[in-house]
Amino acid sequence: MKITFLTLGTRGDVQPYVALAKELIKNGHKAMICTGTSFKHFIEGNGVDFHEATADLMAILESEEGKQIFNGGKVNIFKMLKFAKEVITPAYRKSMDDFFVASKGSDLIVYHPKALAAVDISEYLNIPCMCMPPVPIMYPITEFPNFAVSANKNFGPLLNKLTYKVISLSESSYIKDINDFRKKSLQLPKRKMGEYTFKIKDKAIPIIYPISPFLFKEVKSWKDHVFLSGFFFLDVSEDKLDxxxxxxxxxxxxxxxxxxxxxxxxxxxxxxxxxxxxxxxxxxxxxxxxxxxxxxxxxxxxxxxxxxxxxxxxxxxxxxxxxxxxxxxxxxxxxxxxxxxxxxxxxxxxxxxxxxxxxxxxxxxxxxxxxxxxxxxxxxxxxxxxxxxxxxxxxxxxxxxxxxxxxxxxxxxxxxx
Known part of the structure; x- marks a missing residue:
């Protein structure tokens, strides 16, 4: 089986995929990770195939302008929006085509929610996909709210579940580009924002959280919808301290x-x-x-x-x-x-x-x-x-x-x- 991982972000958005890819390879499967070039050495150094994605978010964050905007520098909102429009959004659009190329010939696509159009590629190529966010932010549950809304409050079962609506809205800034990709690269019709968050044409998308189930013993509403595997840890047997x-x-x-x-x-x-x-x-x-x-x-x-x-x-x-x-x-x-x-x-x-x-x-x-x-x-x-x-x-x-x-x-x- 060949598994293609699609992810964008910082080290924390890439390392779980590297760990899982290594384990899959150890079990006789093939694996490739498509992400920003900043992680090429890290990925290949762990024996996993790498495919470049244009949106190298780590490089953007580490650039001088990126540091000012995203690390709390004194930048006004207009400059931030201008940077997103001129740098980030075009890179995201190009990455959709990178993801498309990387996914061809795969038996399964495992994607980070930041990997926009992964579900659209899955639909076009008729390849199953699986969503793997590093943190428990995707599926709506009643036990606690989406941490993007509150990190420590409990609003009660109904309101807690409603806070996860923000996940379906996360495509709002990019749905125009997603539909441009669907039209030009996939020859597929337009779709609505959030339409494929949990399902592709009525078929549920499996969700796996690489976190400890023991730490979430009280959560019952993930049952049959989300799989908690336990944390992923990379082999460090070859690492040494200075x-x-x-x-x-x-x-x-x-x-x-x-x-x-x-x-x-x-x-x-x-x-x-x-x-x-x-x-x-x-x-x-x-x-x-x-x-x-x-x-x-x-x-x-x-x-x-x-x-x-x-x-x-x-x-x-x-x-x-x-x-x-x-x-x-x-x-x-x-x-x-x-x-x-x-x-x-x-x-x-x-x-x-x-x-x-x-x-x-x-x-x-x-x-x-x-x-x-x-x-x-x-x-x-x-x-x-x-x-x-x-x-x-x-x-x-x-x-x-x-x-x-x-x-x-x-x-x-x-x-x-």
């Missing part, structure tokens, strides 16, 4: 690890000062992965600073972890078996921060905008609380036992018969 970092880890007690990945702090200088004070007051060492946070350091005592490092290997050596709450980083933190504090920024991060706290798998979340040194001190001390230590060990064992990749492969093989 020798200088290894030396730091071995030279003293376990550190607090801080990583915000690609999330920029609004005031990195102030946050850094508060963080260092809290570390000093609690007697903690730290490994700080600066990423694009904006923080810079100059020889601070008991602190090791690096741009990035393999999360799996580093988190396992931590006393506690402070991170932004992206689903990939959060899953790795759960797998580490140590307490975590989430300081969320945007999108799904506040949802995960609240959910992990409510289930006692993370300390009460903090936000940068009103953060005090005393808040960080309290959180660092909480990482020594037996409750959080024991709960972290417990959920680690649960996450490991779920074997998300194996179950996802079995689900796909059963679906294709």
């Amino acid at each position: 020798q200088a970092l290894e030396n730091f880890l071995e030279s003293g007690k376990k550190p607090i690890v801080i990583s915000f990945s690609s999330m920029p702090l609004k005031n990195p200088v102030v946050f850094k000062e508060k963080l260092l004070k809290a570390l000093n007051e609690t007697g903690n060492r730290a490994v700080i992965l600066t990423g694009t946070s904006g923080m810079t350091f100059e020889g601070e005592e008991n602190v090791f600073v690096a741009d990035k490092a393999p999360h799996r290997l580093l988190f396992n050596k931590a006393k506690g972890i402070i991170h932004h709450g992206g689903v990939g980083t959060m899953a790795e933190a759960l797998l580490s078996g140590v307490p975590q504090l989430i300081i969320p920024f945007t999108v799904d991060q506040p949802f995960w921060a609240n959910r992990m706290y409510q289930q006692d798998y993370a300390i009460k979340p903090l936000r940068e905008k009103n953060l005090e040194t005393s808040d960080l001190v309290k959180a660092l001390k909480a990482m020594e609380d037996v409750k959080y230590i024991e709960n972290a060990k417990f959920i680690k064992n649960v996450i490991e036992s779920e074997k998300g990749l194996e179950k996802a492969v079995a689900y796909i093989e059963k679906f294709r018969g």
